Amino acid sequence: MEKRSAGKIIGISILIIFFIAGVIYANRNHLLKLFFKPTKTSLPIEKKMQTENKIYEVVAENLQIPWEVVFIPDGDILVTERPGTLRRIGKKIRSML
Secondary structure, eight states: OHHHHHHHHHHHHHHHHHHHHHHHHHTHHHHHHHHSOOOOOOOOSSSEEEETTEEEEOOOOSOSSEEEEEEOTTSOEEEEETTSOEEEESSSEEEOO
């Protein structure tokens, strides 16, 4: 008798785990947005800003969560974005992928 009740408990536990996993999977987009929000950033209002003898210049705007930045020999910049796009920033911004 105890073996049957232990088997039922294990079976019910497995069903509950699969149910919870299904609910999480069905709501994964909402949960990802809830728990993995990009951090807020604040850009200077002016395009160029000077502090302590250093000049900062905004070279690109409206990027979708920049992920990686690489400077290439011709002076352009390659930027990957979280959605998977690769942008080349130089005299003009181009989307490569």
